Every structure is written in C-alpha cells, then in structure tokens.
Amino acid sequence: MVFRMTFRALPPLLAVALRQPAFREEHDWRIIAVISICVLQTLLILLLLTIQWNRRKAEKEKNLLTGIIQTSAQDSTAQKKEVQELRESEERFRMMADTAPVMIWVAGPNASCSFLNRRWLEFTGRTMEQETGSGWSANIHPDDYPYFLDIYVIAYGARRSFVIEHRLKRADGQYRWVEVTGVPRLTPNGVLTGYIGTCLDTTERKLDEELRQKLTVRLLKMQDEERKRVAAELHDGLGQSLAIIKNRAMIGQQEKTSHENILEQLREISATATAAILEVREIAHNLRPYELDRLGLVAAIESMVQRVSESTSISLSTHLEQIEGMLSAEAETSIYRIVQEGINNVIKHSNATSARIEIRKYGSQLAISVQDNGIGIPKQSPGIQGGPTNGLGLVGIAERVRGVGGSLEIYSQPERGTTLMIRLESESVATK
Helix, strand or coil: CCCCCCCCCCCHHHHHHHCCCCHHHHCHHHHHHHHHHHHHHHHHHHHHHHHHHHHHHHHHHHHHHHHHHHHHHHHHHHHHHHHHHHHHHHHHHHHHHHHCCCEEEEECCCCCEEEECHHHHHHHCCCHHHHCECCCHHHECCCCHHHHHHHHHHHHHHCCCEEEEEEEECCCCCEEEEEEEEEEEECCCCCEEEEEEEEEECHHHHHHHHHHHHHHHHHHHHHHHHHHHHHHHHHHHHHHHHHHHHHHHHHHCCCCCCHHHHHHHHHHHHHHHHHHHHHHHHHHHHHCCHHHHHCCHHHHHHHHHHHHHCCCCCEEEEEECCCCCCCCHHHHHHHHHHHHHHHHHHHHHHCCCEEEEEEEEECCEEEEEEEECCCCCCCCCCEECCEECCCCCHHHHHHHHHHCCCEEEEEECCCCCEEEEEEEEHHHHCCC
8 A cells, every 4th residue: 555645835834844954054153254264364464464564664764764863963963073173273273373473354344353363462452352343443543544444345346355554553542554465255156255364564664764755855955955065166166266367367468567477477377276176176076086986996995094094083994895896886986975974973973082994795795884982872863774863964874875775774872882884785786
C-alpha cells in the first residue's frame, strides 16, 4: 500500500522552521567580523600613514628650523666677527694715528670731526670732547673761516682732495698757521662719507716767508741806498775832481799865464787826476772787487784781511782752502761781501781781540765762517735760522746767503764771542 503525502500550503511558521538557512545567514557574524577586521586594518594603515607623514613633516620642519637656527647662528657669528674686525681695525687705526708724527683728523661730509689724534689734541691743548663735532672749526681765525669754508664746499661738491692754509687758535689763545690736507672717503658705491686728512704746523715757515719778504724789501732798500751813495760819490767826488781838472786846464791855456804858473796847474791837474783814479777804483771796488777777477776769491779775501789787519788792533787769522772754479762770479761776489761784512761787524761791534775767517770744503759742500772772541750779540735781537739778524749788517748777510741758496747759522753768547756759519752746496752755484 502506497501512501502519498501531498504538502499543500503549510503554515508560515512551519515553513520557516522547515526552510534551510542561507550561506550569508549562516556565516553572517564571520562576514561582519572579517569586514570589521578589514576596516580596522585600513584605519590602522591610514593611522600609520598619517603618523609617518606627520613624522616626516615634523622632521622636515625640525631640519628646516635647525637650518634656520644654524644659519641665524652663522649670520650672527659672521656679524659679530665683522663687528669685532671693524672694532679692531678702528683700534689699530687710532693706535697708529696716535703714534703718527703729524696731526690726523677724520670728519663727516658736514665738516664735523669724529676723531682727532693725540698730536692734534696736544697741539691745540683741548680735549677730544671739545674738538669733535664742530668744536674745532670754531677756533679757525674769523678772517680765514670764509676762505676755508669755500674751499671745503667746492672740494666736497667735486669729491676731490683739498689743501687749505689757515690760522687756528690753541687753548692758550695763540693763533698758529696750519696746513690742512683732506682726502675724500668713498664707499664702494662711490658715496662720500666724509674726509680724512693731516694737519701741519706751518707757523715757522710762514714767519720765514714774512721775514724773507722783509729781507727782500730791506735788500732792495739797501740797493737803492747803495746806488744813491755811488751817485753821490760820482757827483761830489769824481765830478768835482773832473771840474777842477777842467778849470786848471783852462787857466793853463790862457795866453798871459807864465811858464811857472802852467807847471803849477799841471801839477794840480796831475794830483787831482791821481785822486780821481783812486776814487774811481774805490767805487768800482765797492761795486765788485777787482781782485776777484785778477786774483780769485781766496786771494781776494786774503788781500782784504791783510789790509784790514794794518788798520786795526784785532788779530785776524785765516784758514782758506782753495775753491777756485767751484762758484759762479755772482756767488764769489756774494761770498766776498759776506766775509767783508762779517769782518766789519767784528771791528765795529764785537770789542774782540782776535777773529778768524775760514773756508772749508766737504765734498760739494762749502762752509764759510767768521768767528770772534768778543762780547756777543744782544739777546733782544730777533733771530733767523739759529741766530739774530737785526742790525749789525746781518740783514744784508742773511739775504746774500739766501741769494746763493745757502743756510746761515749764528751762534752767540754774552762775553763768549760770535760765530757766523754759512753753508752752501757748490753745485747749486757752480760756474756756468
């Protein structure tokens, strides 16, 4: 017997109970777990990547910061080194400037001084604070300041060096002549930052120039007086002698004149002519000693000393080395006149008992001296090149020495005599 069962529509709950579960439904928790693990791994990977990226970024920032810090430190070190080198350079400059034998100054473009060396401060007698800025320029002589300012402004505008001579007042109130030399200070771009320069005390040179001018004026005056003297001698002496000769000749030419009278007039004419000849020789000798051309300088001086010795109680001695041919005719005349005037001073003013004249040569240099054991030259006489030159014919001597390019030194002490020493290079006044 066969049983057939027919399943018809089952109740829903029974259908569900009898239906076999699907794969997804059977493994649902495993899938979820796998997905969760994958998501978690992905998140972990992203987290690790983020951490690694942040770490690299942090390392880059750290390296960058370290580089900046190192660069900054290097720049700071370089700046410190540059500042230190600049400070050391300034210190070296100041040290060198303070030991320099001349006055040194540094100024800005507005003539405001920022540095003056020790020699400048010693010269002016003021402090660095008193001199820096515009303090030093306030001591320029009022008459010289406009000139100084004009030269400085022109030099500043042209960016060029300048040399200015003016008077500067010291702390003791005395004005001294100074020669200021300035050189522009330029940056590598050509910008003028000021001037640096030197300053020299030229007071003595100025005084020498003024004295030379006075000596020149005095010499010209002496020349004029000499010409007047020669003119007077020619007029009063020679002119009168010639007039006498003329009158005597006219008397002798008269018809009524006896033979004896004619002889007397001729004798008078002869005597007057002889006197006139001697007078002409004396005038000519005063203009240029004829012994120079006939005998030479050394023999002419010896002849002059011999003539003077015969007319004075002063004992004169000589030591004259031969220098013939070493000097020009003009220089020989000047040397002769210098010795002549020196001997005249000894005779007239020294009260000496002895004197000595020397000419010595040292290579190309000549040394001429006139010395005595007299009373010396008064202290109140002003001096030049080591000795007084006021009066006593010393002005003419000094000018003649200058004319031959020599130097004059005068040594004199009370009751210990006087020595005139002339030195010159024979090459500068050699025969041409």
